[in-house]
Amino acid sequence: MRTNWDDFRFFLAVARHGTLTLAAAQLGVDHATVSRRIAALEENIKTKLFHRSPQGYALSDAGLKMLPIAEQVESDAMRAIDELSDKRSDLSGPVRIGAHEGVASFLLAEGAAELCRLHPQLEVQLITVPRNFSLSKREADFVITGSRPQTGRVKIRKIASYALHIYGAQSYLDNHAEIIARRDLKRVRGIGYIPDMIFDKELDYIPSVDPSLKAHLTATSLHVQVQLAVDGAGVCILPDYIAKDHANLIPILPDEVEIKRDLWLTIHEDLAHLTRVRTVADFITKDVQQRLKARA
Known part of the structure; x- marks a missing residue:
């Protein structure tokens, strides 16, 4: 099983916005790309992270467990980038x-x-x-x-x-x-x-x-x-x-x-x-x- 930061980035966008369209707008990609990345992530970890419906995407029990982990990864990534950029004036x-x-x-x-x-x-x-x-x-x-x-x-x-x-x-x-x-x-x-x-x-x-x-x-x-x-x-x-x-x-x-x-x-x-x-x-x-x- 292999995941990277982008997997969490796509997961968080859908979790926060509830639809592929809004997540895609935030990420600057098309909704098909978001759908494909979420499906690939779920296939990679062999777990469904979202319940799909005409109203959008809702977190599954596994998705709810994944959310704080993904947010921590996001926070650590932002902190690392910030500390490196501090070297600039x-x-x-x-x-x-x-x-x-x-x-x-x-x-x-x-x-x-x-x-x-x-x-x-x-x-x-x-x-x-x-x-x-x-x-x-x-x-x-x-x-x-x-x-x-x-x-x-x-x-x-x-x-x-x-x-x-x-x-x-x-x-x-x-x-x-x-x-x-x-x-x-x-x-x-x-x-x-x-x-x-x-x-x-x-x-x-x-x-x-x-x-x-x-x-x-x-x-x-x-x-x-x-x-x-x-x-x-x-x-x-x-x-x-x-x-x-x-x-x-x-x-x-x-x-x-x-x-x-x-x-x-x-x-x-x-x-x-x-x-x-x-x-x-x-x-x-x-x-x-x-x-x-x-x-x-």
Whole structure:
């Protein structure tokens, strides 16, 4: 019986993604190649590692036993490569960061650009798809979220806290009833996220102000919400670090209504030791802290 690292690499891709198509996309090959390599691996060890069905590939009992072994091989391989590359003076290779759109746009973008300037061979990839990311499936090297993860083989650090207030453009406020108390918010048009498409509960801000309130102009994109507020379409709950970039946005009831949120950085244990991932995570953490402090 003979196996090599590629056998484990193909096995892990299918185990994490559950389909040949997604595994092939990650590996940069066609799905027929993945199918052939998995079949050859199973034939080599005389054991079925997956249950096949129209829905995809599910790990068999043997596959479940194989998974931690393959992950350890992967981790050892990455550590060996990392230690060898440490002999070079500069960082290189990809680092993929998953984050909310607002965090990526307003807090990470400039820092990512600075990292690439400092390390020309480094590839910083920002993923802002509106959903949660799976570190176990290697969808990202680390993620920055508003919710603190509860489980998994991960290392977690709190980056910082930040405040949110209700904001509206002066042009909108001039043409609507004066807002002097929370009850007056029911008389203005609210801007916010589409309720049934909020993927992180920490982004559901409105109930923190008043559970009876409802936004009547909604979008999945924070960029769109900001633009609607700037254009005078209504009032919107926004992080201060975003609103302060727009001179025409006025805080509403700032002493009465304030929401606090935290930012968390989460990284899989198998990646935390990699120099390029650790360096990027440390840089981003300090950079975000400085940006939030400057805009507080």
